[in-house]
Amino acid sequence: MRHLLSTADLDRDTAVHILDTAAQMAATQSREIKKLPTLRGRTVVNLFFEDSTRTRISFETAAKRLSADVINFSAKGSSVSKGESLKDTALTLQAMGADAVVIRHQSSGAPHTLAHAGWVDGAVINAGDGTHQHPTQALLDAYTIRRHLAGGSVSADVTGRDLAGLKVAIVGDVLHSRVARSNVLLLRTLGADVTLVAPPTLVPVGVEAWPCRVSYHLDEVIRDQQPDAIMMLRVQRERMSANGAGGGAFFPNPLEYTRGFGLDARRLALLPDHTIVMHPGPMNRGLEISADAADSARAVIVEQVANGVAVRMAVLYLLMSGDPAGASQVQSQSLSNQRVGIA
Ligand code: NCD
Numbered sequence: 001m002r003h004l005l006s007t008a009d010l011d012r013d014t015a016v017h018i019l020d021t022a023a024q025m026a027a028t029q030s031r032e033i034k035k036l037p038t039l040r041g042r043t044v045v046n047l048f049f050e051d052s053t054r055t056r057i058s059f060e061t062a063a064k065r066l067s068a069d070v071i072n073f074s075a076k077g078s079s080v081s082k083g084e085s086l087k088d089t090a091l092t093l094q095a096m097g098a099d100a101v102v103i104r105h106q107s108s109g110a111p112h113t114l115a116h117a118g119w120v121d122g123a124v125i126n127a128g129d130g131t132h133q134h135p136t137q138a139l140l141d142a143y144t145i146r147r148h149l150a151g152g153s154v155s156a157d158v159t160g161r162d163l164a165g166l167k168v169a170i171v172g173d174v175l176h177s178r179v180a181r182s183n184v185l186l187l188r189t190l191g192a193d194v195t196l197v198a199p200p201t202l203v204p205v206g207v208e209a210w211p212c213r214v215s216y217h218l219d220e221v222i223r224d225q226q227p228d229a230i231m232m233l234r235v236q237r238e239r240m241s242a243n244g245a246g247g248g249a250f251f252p253n254p255l256e257y258t259r260g261f262g263l264d265a266r267r268l269a270l271l272p273d274h275t276i277v278m279h280p281g282p283m284n285r286g287l288e289i290s291a292d293a294a295d296s297a298r299a300v301i302v303e304q305v306a307n308g309v310a311v312r313m314a315v316l317y318l319l320m321s322g323d324p325a326g327a328s329q330v331q332s333q334s335l336s337n338q339r340v341g342i343a
Contacts, residue, residue: 003115003124006133007186026310039068045098049075049105062312090119108132123319138182140311164191171197172233231278264290
């Protein structure tokens with residue numbers, strides 16, 4: 001694997017290997033000194049054309065924990081706001097010697113262009129492109145689900161395991177969600193049974209071809225399927241009208257949306273005790289998720305953020321530390337040997 005552009009490119013074994021590597025990375029993060037020397041002397045550029053809090057900080061933290069140098073580049077305040085093209089921006093980064101480029105872009109396909117146009121030599125990692133893909137989010141979600149549900153308890157060793165037999169409901173604004181698209185593919189590859197739940201206006205055209213079920217009724221899905229994990233999606237108001245002002249005619253009004261598709265204390269009580277509540281953030285509290293649900297003991301939303309660092313460490317490490325066979329050797333050496341592992 002040279003780039004990480006889409007969860008469609010991951011087969012089961014590769015995905016499980018990334019999750020296993022992330023678990024090893026996570027184990028190093030409970031040490032007092034969290035920094036590993038693995039990517040010393042390498043440069044990671046964070047190229048963000050769209051707003052982000054957690055994903056950008058998470059990639060930056062992950063790269064720094066692996067001792068890489070990090071350059072943060074955001075479109076606001078750069079020559080992009082003067083109209084510089086993606087190509088010229090990429091050529092500049094290449095001239096600065098970027099070994100990996102983490103890109104978030106409002107256009108679906110921009111990371112693919114960057115990876116395949118020959119403008120940069122380094123690995124390209126998609127940190128969210130338009131409504132298309134957000135593969136590291138899906139990986140951190142799969143990691144979180146596996147940790148809680150795959151082995152029967154959070155302390156069980158889940159190394160090598162996939163998500164076979166688990167039921168996941170993904171609820172809300174599927175139409176605008178790269179998180180949903182990435183998760184449907186990855187969770188299915190890992191053996192989970194996925195159901196999308198949304199009002200008909202927020203279900204994408206062509207969804208029949210996706211490897212999942214679709215329902216327009218959240219209460220029915222909760223009653224009939226009793227999902228093991230319920231993932232609430234943000235209502236992406238900024239993508240709902242041409243001028244970004246939000247609103248649009250995708251649902252009658254916020255109250256109606258919440259009644260039909262919001263997770264609240266009543267619905268939470270109808271879910272099995274072991275069901276985990278997920279949200280990629282940022283949350284619209286009171287719209288797709290109530291404060292009771294977001295702050296309940298079954299919510300793993302803050303943990304998803306923490307797991308994001310371990311997962312992104314694993315991805316950077318696997319893409320940047322040479323050939324895959326050599327990489328796993330370096331990995332077991334640098335991660336298991338305390339003396340080498342701590343920088
Ligand atoms: C998501 C994104 O940007 O696609 N957030 C994230 O990366 N944590 C989901 C969203 O914005 O709703």
